[in-house]
Every structure is written in C-alpha cells, then in structure tokens.
Amino acid sequence: xxxxxxxxxxxxxxxxxxxxxxxxxxxxxxxxxxxxxxxxxxxxxxxxxxxxxxxxxxxxxxxxxxxxxxxxxxxxxxxxxxxxxxxxxxxxxxxxxxxxxxxxxxxxxxxxxxxxxxx
Numbered sequence: 686x687x688x689x690x691x692x693x694x695x696x697x698x699x700x701x702x703x704x705x706x707x708x709x710x711x712x713x714x715x716x717x718x719x720x721x722x723x724x725x726x727x728x729x730x731x732x733x734x735x736x737x738x739x740x741x742x743x744x745x746x747x748x749x750x751x752x753x754x755x756x757x758x759x760x761x762x763x764x765x766x767x768x769x770x771x772x773x774x775x776x777x778x779x780x781x782x783x784x785x786x787x788x789x790x791x792x793x794x795x796x797x798x799x800x801x802x803x804x
Contacts, residue, residue: 692716705735718741738783766786
C-alpha cells in the first residue's frame with residue numbers, strides 16, 4: 686500500500702515511516718503541511734494519508750477537504766496532540782481513525798491491516 690505522511694514534526698515523520706515500512710508498506714511522500722500534501726497528492730496517489738490536524742500553512746481538516754475534492758476514495762487517519770476531535774468527521778467513510786499522539790506502534794499496524802482489507 687502507498688502511504689502519504691503529513692505532519693509538521695520531523696520526529697513524527699521518522700516514527701510513522703518506520704512503522705509503515707516495518708509492516709510492508711511504502712511511504713510515497715512526506716509533507717510538512719497540508720498545502721504540500723494537496724499540491725503533491727496527484728503525483729503520488731497514496732492509498733492512505735496519515736495527517737496531523739494542526740499544522741502551519743494549511744491545517745489538516747482543510748487539506749482533507751481539498752484532497753477529497755481531488756479523490757473521494759482516499760482513506761485518512763488523523764493524528765492529533767489535542768483532545769478528542771471525532772465529532773469533526775462523524776459518519777465520514779474516508780476517515781479510518783483519529784489517533785492521539787504519541788501513537789502506539791500497534792495502532793499503526795492495526796490501521797494498515799484494516800485499510801489493506803478494504804482494498
């Protein structure tokens with residue numbers, strides 16, 4: 686599976702990339718903000734996007750809306766250091782999960798398995 690990581694933290698990039706690749710998937714692009722993600726989405730066409738909700742330049746929820754206009758089938762996992770934001774995306778079929786940072790490696794593995802089974 687092809688994965689895009691969108692987060693303003695280089696540490697999160699490194700941790701997520703490690704877990705994704707350990708589980709046999711490919712990180713096709715890493716963006717530091719939502720604008721970079723939107724601009725590069727069609728070039729890399731990921732199956733799933735791990736996206737921080739709070740970032741400079743363009744926040745995750747806005748980037749999600751823009752990417753969803755481009756590809757209404759892409760799956761998303763939102764990362765947040767803040768509280769529970771589930772009400773933001775209730776009943777949205779493209780949102781697989783919202784996980785709180787710091788995440789656990791087992792959470793990433795489980796999410797990848799769920800999305801893989803959907804493909």
